[in-house]
Every structure is written in structure tokens, then in C-alpha cells.
Amino acid sequence: MATSPLQRAQTRLAYMLVLPASLLILVIYIIPIILVFAASLTDYTLVSDHYEFVGLENYRTMFADEGFANALRNTFFYAVLFLPGAFVISLVLAIAIQEQKQFRSVLEVLYFLPVTSTLSAMALVWAALMDSGQGVINATLETFGIPGVNWFGNGNVVLYSLAIISLWSVIGFNMVLFLAGLTAIPQNLYEAAAMDGADHPVDKFFRVTWPMLGPTAMFVAVTSSITAFKLFDTVAILTQGGPDHASEVFLYLAFLEAFEYFNMGYASALSLFFLGIIFVFALVQALFTDRNVQY
Amino acid sequence: MAQLELKNIKKSFGETPVLHDISLDVAHGEFVSLVGQSGCGKSTLLRIIAGLETPDSGDILIDGASVTNSAPKDRNIAMVFQDYALYPHMSVGENMAMPLMMARLPLHARLPGMRSITPAGRRAQPEIRAEVAKVAAQLHIDHLLDRRPAQLSGGQRQRVALGRALVRNPQVFLMDEPLSNLDAKLRVQVRAEITELHASSGLTFVYVTHDQVEAMTMSDRVALMQSGHLLQVGAPNTLYSDPAILDVARFIGSPEINIAAGERVAGRVRLGDVTLPITVDGQGPVQIGIRPETISLPGVAGLATAHPGQGPSLPLNKRMVEDLGPEVLIHGHFAHAPDAPVRIRAQKSDSYGTDDALMRAESLTVTLNPQQLLFFDAHGQRLTAKALETVGAT
Amino acid sequence: MADTLTTPAASWLERLRPKSIGRLVTTVLLFAGAWIMVFPFIWMISSSLKPTDEVYDRDFTIIPKTFKGWENYYGVIFEQPYLTFLMNSFIVCLGILAFQLITAIPAAYALAKLKFRGSTILFGTVIAAITIPINVTSIPLYIGLVRAGLLDTYFAMMFPFIVSVFAIFLFRQFFRGFPDSIIQAARVDGFSEIEIILRLILPSAVPAIAAFSIFSFVAHWNDLYWPLIVVQSQDKMTATLSMMQYQSAFDTDFGRTYASATVVTAPLVIAFLFARRLFIRGITMTGVKG
Numbered sequence: 003m004a005t006s007p008l009q010r011a012q013t014r015l016a017y018m019l020v021l022p023a024s025l026l027i028l029v030i031y032i033i034p035i036i037l038v039f040a041a042s043l044t045d046y047t048l049v050s051d052h053y054e055f056v057g058l059e060n061y062r063t064m065f066a067d068e069g070f071a072n073a074l075r076n077t078f079f080y081a082v083l084f085l086p087g088a089f090v091i092s093l094v095l096a097i098a099i100q101e102q103k104q105f106r107s108v109l110e111v112l113y114f115l116p117v118t119s120t121l122s123a124m125a126l127v128w129a130a131l132m133d134s135g136q137g138v139i140n141a142t143l144e145t146f147g148i149p150g151v152n153w154f155g156n157g158n159v160v161l162y163s164l165a166i167i168s169l170w171s172v173i174g175f176n177m178v179l180f181l182a183g184l185t186a187i188p189q190n191l192y193e194a195a196a197m198d199g200a201d202h203p204v205d206k207f208f209r210v211t212w213p214m215l216g217p218t219a220m221f222v223a224v225t226s227s228i229t230a231f232k233l234f235d236t237v238a239i240l241t242q243g244g245p246d247h248a249s250e251v252f253l254y255l256a257f258l259e260a261f262e263y264f265n266m267g268y269a270s271a272l273s274l275f276f277l278g279i280i281f282v283f284a285l286v287q288a289l290f291t292d293r294n295v296q297y
Numbered sequence: 298m299a300q301l302e303l304k305n306i307k308k309s310f311g312e313t314p315v316l317h318d319i320s321l322d323v324a325h326g327e328f329v330s331l332v333g334q335s336g337c338g339k340s341t342l343l344r345i346i347a348g349l350e351t352p353d354s355g356d357i358l359i360d361g362a363s364v365t366n367s368a369p370k371d372r373n374i375a376m377v378f379q380d381y382a383l384y385p386h387m388s389v390g391e392n393m394a395m396p397l398m399m400a401r402l403p404l405h406a407r408l409p410g411m412r413s414i415t416p417a418g419r420r421a422q423p424e425i426r427a428e429v430a431k432v433a434a435q436l437h438i439d440h441l442l443d444r445r446p447a448q449l450s451g452g453q454r455q456r457v458a459l460g461r462a463l464v465r466n467p468q469v470f471l472m473d474e475p476l477s478n479l480d481a482k483l484r485v486q487v488r489a490e491i492t493e494l495h496a497s498s499g500l501t502f503v504y505v506t507h508d509q510v511e512a513m514t515m516s517d518r519v520a521l522m523q524s525g526h527l528l529q530v531g532a533p534n535t536l537y538s539d540p541a542i543l544d545v546a547r548f549i550g551s552p553e554i555n556i557a558a559g560e561r562v563a564g565r566v567r568l569g570d571v572t573l574p575i576t577v578d579g580q581g582p583v584q585i586g587i588r589p590e591t592i593s594l595p596g597v598a599g600l601a602t603a604h605p606g607q608g609p610s611l612p613l614n615k616r617m618v619e620d621l622g623p624e625v626l627i628h629g630h631f632a633h634a635p636d637a638p639v640r641i642r643a644q645k646s647d648s649y650g651t652d653d654a655l656m657r658a659e660s661l662t663v664t665l666n667p668q669q670l671l672f673f674d675a676h677g678q679r680l681t682a683k684a685l686e687t688v689g690a691t
Numbered sequence: 692m693a694d695t696l697t698t699p700a701a702s703w704l705e706r707l708r709p710k711s712i713g714r715l716v717t718t719v720l721l722f723a724g725a726w727i728m729v730f731p732f733i734w735m736i737s738s739s740l741k742p743t744d745e746v747y748d749r750d751f752t753i754i755p756k757t758f759k760g761w762e763n764y765y766g767v768i769f770e771q772p773y774l775t776f777l778m779n780s781f782i783v784c785l786g787i788l789a790f791q792l793i794t795a796i797p798a799a800y801a802l803a804k805l806k807f808r809g810s811t812i813l814f815g816t817v818i819a820a821i822t823i824p825i826n827v828t829s830i831p832l833y834i835g836l837v838r839a840g841l842l843d844t845y846f847a848m849m850f851p852f853i854v855s856v857f858a859i860f861l862f863r864q865f866f867r868g869f870p871d872s873i874i875q876a877a878r879v880d881g882f883s884e885i886e887i888i889l890r891l892i893l894p895s896a897v898p899a900i901a902a903f904s905i906f907s908f909v910a911h912w913n914d915l916y917w918p919l920i921v922v923q924s925q926d927k928m929t930a931t932l933s934m935m936q937y938q939s940a941f942d943t944d945f946g947r948t949y950a951s952a953t954v955v956t957a958p959l960v961i962a963f964l965f966a967r968r969l970f971i972r973g974i975t976m977t978g979v980k981g
Contacts, residue, residue, distance in 0.1 A: 015884050016807035023798035026854035031820045037831035112725035118963040122934040123952040127735045136747035194382035199370035199399030213386040235915045273827045284822040
């Protein structure tokens with residue numbers, strides 16, 4: 003490769019420009035990842051200086067541990083509660099709002115408001131609303147003759163409660179994404195469909211809207227899934243994993259192990275497992291985006 | 298009874314009127330072009346015919362039946378969009394099958410995945426496939442049936458759009474500027490194909506374009522629109538040789554018609570120092586339309602005009618000559634009117650270029666053909682003028 | 692529109708009516724849903740204006756029966772350290788953003804427009820790093836900070852975030868769209884590379900920078916996980932973190948509690964209401980067209 007003076011000057015400049023970021027990436031991402039891998043193979047705890055290399059012991063413990071299994075179950079169950087709503091409700095809202103010429107802006111703002119709010123603060127509010135004795139929600143239910151629910155005290159219900167709060171905070175976000183996707187669909191496709199006889203809403207949806215939303219829908223599905231697995235804030239503030247580990251989701255368990263019990267080695271193994279899950283989602287998105295929906 | 302009748306169509310978008318009382322009849326099997334500049338309302342009119350827009354008032358009839366309130370699919374009309382509007386996620390075959398599927402399958406069979414399962418779907422599928430194959434073969438795209446639109450060239454995409462429209466066996470075929478996305482060479486080719494298609498199918502075509510050459514070469518009749526009004530409807534040749542108003546004369550013909558200012562004096566017309574051998578009614582100024590291909594240059598060897606004729610001569614100051622290969626375009630102005638540009642289009646014959654008369658001369662004597670002159674009053678209304686038998690003298 | 696119709700008028704109106712009813716029902720439902728979205732805010736603000744015993748009153752009214760707003764907010768802002776909490780959030784978020792922009796923009800430009808060895812590896816690393824959440828790298832980072840004695844400092848609160856691989860990715864995509872011909876013309880005109888970056892590229896990237904800034908600021912303002920780990924004393928708490936205090940009976944005055952929640956939530960919400968377009972673009976920019 004012939005290097006002219008201009009080329010060399012450019013290369014020098016390029017290295018200067020990327021140096022700060024590269025160094026920081028090294029220190030903040032690369033080295034820590036390596037250390038996490040390493041730590042997962044030890045029994046390092048912050049408290050004692052002495053630690054040993056234990057190989058895959060942490061992983062064996064992990065898979066055998068009831069706490070791990072419980073956290074995984076809780077997280078998956080919560081995801082199953084959360085994801086369909088996060089996807090379908092936002093999509094339906096987006097389609098409905100798109101047709102509202104006059105109120106579209108107002109509705110967009112109102113639905114997006116929860117997205118901009120600080121979840122940890124609003125979680126306190128939801129705790130009050132869902133208070134089993136004095137909360138507004140149970141009060142309203144009871145005026146309709148429905149018995150109040152023990153939203154946070156009942157282990158069978160607590161994940162539903164958390165899902166409701168998360169849905170509330172996320173629906174506006176997905177809705178806006180779907181709206182952007184819907185707006186991008188060329189109007190004349192619908193016109194061509196009308197000429198072809200597809201003016202029934204069901205036909206329009208399956209023949210034009212849904213296929214054209216492909217990339218957006220994929221993105222929403224993947225980011226919502228990742229968000230579901232990253233559940234932490236509301237658990238930390240409202241339930242601390244309770245009652246009786248019923249709401250102990252994966253990230254919260256990892257957090258406790260690392261920063262409450264200081265089992266750094268074990269927590270590292272947990273983190274890597276978590277990374278694996280995230281990685282699978284990212285991979286799915288990458289593959290699907292390239293293959294399926296490229297026009 | 299005409300196949301398509303438009304009666305008093307009016308349309309405004311908000312406060313802005315877009316169509317002012319348009320009435321037009323299209324006969325069975327006719328090819329009618331809606332021509333005009335951007336913004337004249339031709340696309341809106343087409344969309345109203347299609348049912349994609351509703352008129353504020355007026356009526357649309359197809360074969361005598363009013364379709365003004367019918368949905369597009371109920372009008373037995375097909376439309377080819379300017380950018381083809383092909384479904385990007387479907388193959389060519391599926392694109393073309395769409396109208397048939399919508400028409401033949403009940404709702405439950407149209408849901409995704411249900412086509413092969415339901416009995417109605419299973420019955421209809423081979424029929425649909427056969428019809429699509431037939432149309433595809435007609436348009437020479439049968440080898441593309443499995444491809445996606447993104448993999449096709451512009452010309453191929455257009456044929457798919459045509460196929461999707463043809464497959465419905467429509468009564469009226471609408472086309473919205475179908476050639477504007479094609480490059481020049483392809484345009485000429487597809488123009489011919491569309492004309493052939495019209496001839497072989499015998500369908501009624503309504504064709505929107507801003508290109509008057511397309512309109513003039515393809516149509517049985519041309520409807521010229523401007524600012525939401527229908528200026529004139531007639532055969533291409535009629536619009537060319539017998540325009541009702543000046544704007545029509547201006548729009549048709551390339552290069553644009555020359556307009557010279559003249560004066561009506563004692564029943565005759567004076568242009569500069571010359572009295573034209575024309576009788577005309579009325580008084581006052583007159584606008585003389587002189588087509589570039591009707592001005593002869595007797596003094597220059599090897600140049601002929603399309604419509605040579607004996608007539609009065611005038612001096613022309615030449616500014617520039619463009620050599621276009623088989624013809625030349627001469628730019629200049631009449632000696633008496635330096636602010637009014639005049640263009641002449643002349644064909645070269647074998648003896649062209651043997652003398653340098655054209656290039657050397659600064660002033661040329663040109664001859665007008667009184668039979669070909671068009672006269673309009675100050676408002677652009679066409680005046681009837683009769684050419685006199687004898688040649689006028691200066 | 693309906694006034695100037697001729698004969699088809701009657702059938703037009705008939706077509707119009709059923710659609711309108713459907714529309715009306717949809718609109719009503721949409722606003723009902725919007726009410727659910729907004730109600731927690733209304734409840735929060737309303738409670739923040741009430742005395743503590745009225746907050747959980749079964750007989751809920753939006754307008755407080757006894758107005759105690761002044762005392763509640765005064766207590767939150769001046770008696771409790773909420774100004775400190777807010778300031779900490781601002782310092783941390785702005786600091787993070789500043790560093791992110793300073794490191795990401797040059798790197799993104801180099802990746803987008805300059806040729807150098809290792810650019811592919813670097814970009815590949817950037818993409819891979821985007822998928823790595825803070826939760827995974829938090830353990831070694833924490834240990835490092837503990838060893839360095841830097842826990843409970845602004846540095847610790849900002850450190851893991853001062854390089855944003857997402858920003859590098861985003862800006863690189865944006866810069867790639869910048870026409871090479873303009874850059875080459877500038878070089879021919881004698882601009883130095885630095886001048887090109889500062890005078891041509893940066894100004895054109897302002898929308899992307901603005902959108903990303905919103906995204907970053909909001910994300911870090913709302914972050915609970917990392918501050919929870921590295922902050923130990925109250926005077927470094929961020930607004931978001933301060934909400935954790937209410938697990939224990941930090942404040943027995945409920946009205947005041949929700950006043951503090953309002954104070955914490957207000958900045959972002961108000962900013963959102965003022966800069967709606969920018970916000971939506973920023974927060975969802977991880978999205979659609981890629």
C-alpha cells in the first residue's frame with residue numbers, strides 16, 4: 003500500500019483521534035470483561051485477600067443452586083407477563099393514534115410521559131397506589147365489588163404487579179417506535195392495496211402494515227426482551243426480592259451476591275450467564291434484521 | 298354511452314380549489330391523456346376516477362352506472378402508480394396475484410397461512426396462479442415471478458405494475474405518469490409497448506402525463522388541463538393545428554410556438570412592416586402564433602421546413618444556430634421586434650453546408666406560411682382568420 | 692364540505708356516520724388509556740400538596756382538602772438535601788455527557804472518514820461492546836475503585852460511562868453520510884483536518900448530537916444500579932438514588948415523601964414538555980431506521 007505524505011498524516015491524525023476512546027474502551031470494557039471471566043473461575047470475595055482458582059466450581063454451584071433456578075424462573079415468568087403486552091398494546095395504540103389527526107400530538111405526549119419519568123420515584127407512587135389497604139387501585143376495585151389484591155404481599159401476585167408498573171413505563175416508548183415505523187410506510191402502498199381490493203382493516207394490516215413494520219417490530223421485540231431481563235430498579239426499591247424470594251429476578255440476585263454478600267467469584271459467573279442471554283438476543287436481532295426484512 | 302363519464306367534478310383541498318367543474322367523456326377503448334404542467338390537477342382527477350379521492354361535487358359514471366360513492370375495488374378499474382407501488386415484501390407473482398386473491402377468497406381464507414389450509418383457498422390458488430402466469434407471459438416477465446421488486450430494474454418493475462393491473466380485467470385502465478421514472482431510451486421503448494398494449498387489449502386508457510410528446514404520440518384524444526380547468530379536449534392533431542386558446546398552442550409543440558405581436562388594421566393583420574394576406578375580424582392588437590417548423594429560409598441552401606408555403610417575407614436578426622444533427626434550430630428575433638425571441642426549426646437536406654450563408658449572415662430573410670399562422674386576441678382567445686388566395690406583398 | 696353537494700349528498704352522509712362513531716369510540720378509549728398513563732403523576736402531585744394523613748385517605752380527591760404544599764416542598768428543598776441530590780444528578784449527567792462527546796466524536800469521525808490500520812478491529816470492538824451492560828462489568832470496576840479508594844466520589848459515579856460505544860456507533864453512521872466531496876473540496880481549499888472537523892463536520896452533526904445528548908442525559912439521570920453500588924454517603928446521592936431512602940421509614944410524612952418524588956421527576960418531565968420532538972427523537976434513536 004503506497005503511503006503518500008497525505009495518507010500518513012491522515013493515519014497519524016486518525017490514531018490521535020481514536021486514542022482517548024480506545025484507551026477508555028480498553029479500561030472500561032475489555033479489561034473488566036477479561037477480569038470477570040477470570041474472577042468467575044475463582045472464589046474471590048472482596049473481604050479476604052486470599053482467593054483460589056476453583057475452575058468451573060462456580061458454574062456447577064450456579065446450576066445446582068435453588069436461588070439461581072428461582073431467579074431464572076422468576077425472570078422468565080416476568081418476561082412472559084411483560085412482553086406480549088409491551089408489544090401488542092403499543093402496536094394497537096400506535097395504529098389507533100396514527101389515525102387521530104387532531105389529537106395525535108396530545109396523545110403522544112401523554113403516553114410518552116411515563117417514559118421520561120424517573121422510575122424509582124414513580125415506583126414509590128405505584129407502591130402507594132397498589133397499597134393493599136389504602137391504595138387507590140384497591141379502593142376503586144372494591145367500589146365495583148371486586149376484592150382488593152395484595153399486590154406486593156402475595157408471592158403469586160408480585161411479579162404481575164411489577165409487570166404492570168414496567169408496562170406503564172415502557173408502552174409509550176414502544177408506541178413511539180411503532181408510530182415512526184407506521185409513518186414510514188408509503189401511503190401509496192395502501193392505495194394500491196385499496197385498488198386491489200384490500201380495504202378491509204384486517205387485509206390492510208396483514209398485507210401492508212405488518213410486513214412493512216418488520217424491522218421496527220423486530221427492534222421492539224428485542225429491546226423489550228432485553229429490558230425485561232434487565233429488571234432491577236423496581237425490585238430494588240419496592241420488594242427487595244420478596245416476599246420470600248418471589249420477586250428475586252436474575253439481576254437482583256447477581257447484585258446481592260456481588261454487593262451484599264461479596265461473593266465476587268460466584269457473582270461473576272452469574273454476570274457472564276446474564277451476558278450470554280443478552281448476547282443471544284442481540285444475535286437474533288442481527289440475524290433477523292439482515293435476512294428477513296431487507297428491501 | 299361512453300365508458301367513463303365525468304360530470305362537473307369539483308374538488309378543493311381545504312381552502313384551495315384544485316378542480317373547477319371538470320366534465321369529460323371517454324369512449325370505450327379510447328386512449329385519453331390528461332396533460333398539463335405540475336399542479337394543474339391532472340393527478341387529482343385521476344385519483345378521483347380511481348376512487349382514492351372523493352370529489353366535493355359531481356358524478357362519475359362507468360358504463361352508465363354511478364360509481365361516485367363506490368370503493369375503488371368496486372369500480373372495476375385498475376391503476377398503475379407513478380412509482381409502481383409494488384409490495385416490497387412479496388414476490389412478483391404474489392404482487393400480481395393480490396387483486397385476484399382479494400376478489401376470490403373469503404376473509405378467513407385471506408388470513409396469513411390460511412390460504413393453503415382452507416378449502417376455498419385451495420380451490421382458488423391454482424386458478425389464480427394460472428391467470429397470473431398468463432398475464433406474466435403476455436408482458437414477458439414470467440421468468441421473474443419469484444423475484445422481489447427490489448431485485449428488478451425500473452422497466453421490469455413497471456411491467457409488474459402493469460401486470461398487477463391487467464390481471465383484474467378492468468374496464469378502465471388508469472396510468473399516473475408511468476414513464477417519468479425511466480431513462481430516456483427506456484421511455485421510448487415502453488411508450489411503444491403501452492401503445493401496443495392498448496391496441497391489443499382494447500381497454501379504455503386514461504393516461505396522466507406532463508410530457509406533451511407522450512400525450513401527442515399515444516392518445517386518441519388529449520385533454521389539456523391548466524390550474525384545475527380543462528382547456529381543450531381533442532385529437533392530438535386538432536390541438537396542434539386548431540388550438541382554442543393561446544395556452545393550448547403554447548403547451549403543444551416543441552420548441553414552443555413563437556408569439557409575435559401584430560395589429561389588426563382595416564381587416565388585415567400587420568406584422569412589423571408587412572401586411573399579412575389574412576382577413577380577420579375586430580380591432581386592436583393580435584398575438585400571432587408562428588410555429589418554428591413553419592418558417593422557411595429561402596435564402597439558405599439545404600434547409601427545408603415542415604410546412605413550406607408561399608408567403609410574406611420578413612427580416613430576421615440571427616443570434617445563434619444550434620446544430621442538432623438532422624435539423625438546425627435557429628434563434629433570433631424579427632428585425633422590428635428585438636425583444637421577442639423567435640425560433641426556427643429546419644431540416645437539413647443534402648445540399649446543406651455547401652455554402653456558409655447561414656453561419657456568415659447576421660440577418661436572414663425568412664418566409665412565413667399564412668395557412669399555418671394562428672391568431673389570438675389580447676386575452677388569448679383564438680380568432681378566425683382566413684388566408685387570402687394571392688401572395689401578400691410588402 | 693358537505694354543504695355544496697349535489698344529488699349524491701344523501702349517500703355521502705350515510706357513509707360518513709358509522710365511521711364517525713367508530714372514530715369517536717376509539718378516541719374515547721385512547722383518552723381513557725392516556726388517563727391511566729397520567730394518573731400516577733396527578734396522584735403524586737396531588738399528594739405532595741396534602742398533609743400526611745390525607746394522602747392515604749380512602750376518600751380520594753385530587754384537590755387537597757387541606758393545602759400543605761408550601762410546607763411539604765419547603766421541607767423537601769430546604770430541610771432535606773434535595774437540592775444536593777439534584778445537583779449531584781446534574782453534575783454526574785453533564786460530566787458523563789461531556790466526556791462521552793469529547794471521546795466519541797473524534798473517534799467516530801476517524802472510523803467514518805479516515806483510513807487506518809485497526810479501524811475494522813476497533814469498530815468491531817465497539818459493536819460488541821454495545822451489547823455489554825454495566826451489570827456485567829460492574830464487579831471488576833467496583834473492585835478497582837475500592838482498591839483505589841475512589842468509592843463515593845464523582846469520579847466513581849461517572850467513570851464506567853465516560854466512553855459511550857453507542858455514541859461512537861451512532862456518530863460514525865451519521866458521519867458516513869456526510870458527502871466526501873465536501874471534505875475533499877475543503878482539503879483542496881487548504882483546510883487542515885482539524886479545521887474540517889470543527890468547522891464542517893461538527894456543525895452538521897448538531898441534530899444527532901442533540902438527540903444523543905438527550906438520550907444519554909435521561910438514561911444516566913434515571914440510573915439506579917451504578918449509583919447504588921458506588922455511593923455511600925448522603926451528600927453524593929443522586930436524585931434517583933435518593934428514592935431508595937424510603938424503603939426504611941426515612942420520612943414519616945407522606946405528603947413530603949411525594950413532594951420529593953415530584954422534585955426528582957420534575958426536571959426531566961418539564962424538559963420533555965418543552966422539547967418534545969427532540970426528546971422523542973433522542974430517546975428512541977436507538978431505533979427504527981438504524
